[in-house]
């Protein structure tokens with residue numbers, strides 16, 4: 594059970610839409626975001642999702658003990674135009690990894706480009722950033738964090754499935770250190786970090802996000818293979834992200850800056 598009164602006190606949240614069970618918090622946020630009178634930022638929060646979505650065709654199941662929520666955010670075009678929206682997913686990854694680090698100081702946490710968080714080499718959080726159809730200034734950031742749920746093996750319930758992500762091993766905080774955490778506390782920690790990073794973005798200070806991202810980038814100095822939209826593949830040595838959030842990859846033909854895609858293989862992958 595979430596403590597909604599505590600969550601309401603978070604700077605980032607103007608309204609909470611709470612559900613014991615729902616298909617997908619992101620679907621609900623997109624639905625509410627399509628209406629005029631929604632008070633923003635809106636947090637859609639669920640104890641359980643029955644039809645959670647991941648990137649592409651992936652699905653995301655959320656067993657008890659997992660944290661699943663979506664934020665419907667307003668991005669004024671003069672402060673954060675749609676061309677810069679890829680920054681939002683990177684900022685969310687940094688926010689989650691910083692929040693989890695504060696809650697589990699000994700945990701080995703990294704961001705995996707563009708917007709996953711890894712714990713001890715396994716996926717602990719997935720982030721899905723989407724624009725609201727018909728709106729130039731609204732976007733939904735859906736976040737799923739494995740907190741107290743267990744048994745995160747590929748293909749299991751509580752795991753995401755789908756062609757791209759098959760073979761990805763998952764991890765939860767409780768599996769890592771045996772400590773069950775209060776989900777309200779974890780959520781507030783993430784929202785507070787997200788509030789800070791959202792302010793950075795609206796202030797035009799993506800470099801602050803990028804600096805934090807570089808400090809915990811999983812892929813830097815590793816050989817990576819990236820599938821780009823359209824099917825082309827980039828392979829080479831990862832040199833971190835550039836000032837626009839693109840992944841720098843040193844290939845045989847020189848350095849390439851990748852704007853979007855899925856890292857399907859990397860050195861040291863579990």
Ligand code: BTN
Nearest residue numbers: 617619645646647648719735737
């Ligand atoms: C991914 O790793 O592919 C992204 C997973 C995003 C999952 C979250 S859980 C809350 C929100 N609602 C959804 O349906 N998806 C996101």
